[in-house]
Amino acid sequence: MRSIFMKFSYTVSNGNGRSLAAPLQSCSDITDKEIRKTSGINDMKHIVAVLSEPAEGKLDEFNDYYENLHLDEVLQSTGWDSAQRFRLSDQVGLKCPHEFLALYEVDADKPEDVMGVLNETRSQRQQSDALNKKTAAVWVFSETGPRHS
16 A cells, blocks of 8 residues: 655665665655654554365365465455465364464554455455355454564
8 A cells, every 4th residue: 555645755775784865756656664664653463364174175276276376365455464374283272163274464553454455355366166165264363562582
């Protein structure tokens, strides 16, 4: 998403530890994320968790669709930061309803913006009957504190 904010110059790194002021040629030269980063405005971090399973008899097609098309289409159409799939390998406590998990990392002002952009951009993504849409579920988790490492 591009911003309408006016900015006359911005700073870029030249790779050797020094920063250079660069003239802004047009508003499209700088993204919202870059403006927010330099102005001190911080988006909230969110994780989108999708639990899903293949339609009956379509495991190979499901895996191919998710790995070779769907994750990249979601990132491209939503502008989200990253995506990765996981397969359930162990569990304790409540039984997990599905063995496949997709996690997406998202920066957004408000949690409701996350599902909004996912729904608004759905028509830009190819859908597959290999995914059991009747049992799939999506959750948005929003940060509650800083990342520890």
